[in-house]
Amino acid sequence: MKAFRFLKDKWFYISLIIMILLVVVTLEFTFSKLDKFTRHGEEFLVPDMVGMNYDDAVETYRDDFTFLLLDSIYVKDFPEGAVYQQNPKAGSKVKQGRNIYIIRTSIAPEIVAMPNLRNLSLRQAMVSLNLAGLKIDRLEFIDYFARNAVVEQKIKGKVIEPKQDVVKGTAVTLVVGYGNGDIKTNLPDLIGVNIEDVKNQINGASLNMGSEIFIDDDVAENLYVSRMEPDYSQEKLVTLGSTVNVWYKSIKNFDFNWYKYEKFRRDSIVEVWKLKKYDVDTIKYVIDSFNYILKHRKFSYDSLQREYDKRMVFRKKVPVVATPAEEEIIDFDDVDDIDFEIDTNFFYDE
Numbered sequence: 001m002k003a004f005r006f007l008k009d010k011w012f013y014i015s016l017i018i019m020i021l022l023v024v025v026t027l028e029f030t031f032s033k034l035d036k037f038t039r040h041g042e043e044f045l046v047p048d049m050v051g052m053n054y055d056d057a058v059e060t061y062r063d064d065f066t067f068l069l070l071d072s073i074y075v076k077d078f079p080e081g082a083v084y085q086q087n088p089k090a091g092s093k094v095k096q097g098r099n100i101y102i103i104r105t106s107i108a109p110e111i112v113a114m115p116n117l118r119n120l121s122l123r124q125a126m127v128s129l130n131l132a133g134l135k136i137d138r139l140e141f142i143d144y145f146a147r148n149a150v151v152e153q154k155i156k157g158k159v160i161e162p163k164q165d166v167v168k169g170t171a172v173t174l175v176v177g178y179g180n181g182d183i184k185t186n187l188p189d190l191i192g193v194n195i196e197d198v199k200n201q202i203n204g205a206s207l208n209m210g211s212e213i214f215i216d217d218d219v220a221e222n223l224y225v226s227r228m229e230p231d232y233s234q235e236k237l238v239t240l241g242s243t244v245n246v247w248y249k250s251i252k253n254f255d256f257n258w259y260k261y262e263k264f265r266r267d268s269i270v271e272v273w274k275l276k277k278y279d280v281d282t283i284k285y286v287i288d289s290f291n292y293i294l295k296h297r298k299f300s301y302d303s304l305q306r307e308y309d310k311r312m313v314f315r316k317k318v319p320v321v322a323t324p325a326e327e328e329i330i331d332f333d334d335v336d337d338i339d340f341e342i343d344t345n346f347f348y349d350e
Contacts, residue, residue: 046100048090049083054104057083065100074109074167081107087219109167114153116162122148122176122206129172136199137171138208141241147179148206176206176240184237187230187244191263191294192256195223195248202244210243216250223248224256231295255299262297266290289314 044064049057058067075084085103088094115132117125122139129135137155144151152175153160160166188205190198199209215226226249230238266287273283297309 043093044096044098046086046088046090046092046094046098049086049100049102050090051079052083053079054081054083054102057102061100064096065094065098067100067102069102069104071103072106073103074106074169076109076167078105080105111165112168114160114162114164114166114172117150117153117172117174118162120150122150122174123204125150125174126200126203133168134166135169135171136203137173139203139206139241140173140175141178141183141206142175144177145180146177149177149179151175151177178240183240185240186234187228187232187236187238189232190225190228190244190246191232192260193225195220195225198225198246206240207238208241208243210245213245213247215247216253218250218252222250222252224251224254226254226256226299227295231291233291253300255301259294259297259299262290262294266294285314285316288316 046065047061049061054069061067073084078084082105083102084105087101088098110133112133114134115128117128120128126136142151154173154175155166155170157173160172185206187207188201190201193201202209210229214223216223225246227247229245230236270283270287273286292314293309293312297312298305299309300306
């Protein structure tokens with residue numbers, strides 16, 4: 001067939017091979033350039049820039065990242081103009097051009113005037129300090145007729161006079177009055193409170209921050225109090241100025257919404273039972289049971305752990321007290337305490 005005669009021509013095959021090679025080379029060149037341009041799949045490790053001069057960091061890494069300066073703060077004993085915090089953290093894997101948010105130290109400390117806190121209430125003093133860019137170091141209580149009234153203001157143990165220049169961000173010790181009468185106060189319920197609000201709530205309750213224990217490593221906005229010591233109780237009273245220790249967990253690992261729901265359920269049931277005039281001891285057992293669960297459940301997002309948590313019950317030893325009639329038929333020398341159990345899961349059905 002004359003139409004397919006070209007198939008016997010060697011120049012046809014040579015031309016076909018050349019065309020295929022040209023197509024392959026063109027495609028390879030195009031995709032390599034496109035991949036280089038987009039850096040498809042390429043990730044960069046964020047370097048540790050904390051302590052590095054901010055301008056030097058920008059100059060060194062400007063081809064890989066975009067720098068955004070969020071704030072400049074004064075930090076004593078830290079290099080001036082250096083990177084103080086960075087986000088994402090060092091070691092994070094990011095794409096080229098990723099925004100790096102920086103907080104650096106200021107070149108010189110910002111100076112503010114010390115406000116006059118004397119004779120203000122503790123809450124008024126906290127507001128004044130906040131407005132001045134200062135913060136509370138701790139509270140010291142002394143005998144004074146006005147409860148929670150500020151008697152003196154100190155920095156590092158020395159009295160600081162009003163209008164005196166101080167570095168912004170300085171921590172101030174407030175000397176506060178016990179007042180007349182009881183020197184006890186209620187604990188604040190800190191479970192589920194973000195780390196940035198905890199100290200204010202503790203100081204606002206006339207108490208001091210104790211130890212802070214970080215169970216999870218996460219950014220501040222994700223860290224909430226999962227445990228406190230002393231344990232919270234509506235009835236528990238502590239001495240003014242006492243310390244409160246707190247443990248922080250990340251919202252990624254602890255279901256604070258479920259925890260708050262359990263607390264709400266406890267309080268709701270107790271209130272209803274009080275209105276219905278249930279036996280006081282029964283109500284107390286219910287409260288103890290819920291409190292046990294709130295303290296010992298993991299409040300994990302893991303489905304198996306959640307099922308295990310929901311099966312948790314509270315058991316309490318109740319001393320056996322024999323009545324005269326029972327003494328005639330029971331030898332209580334051989335009887336220990338009764339194992340009293342309340343399974344709060346039945347409340348789910350109410």
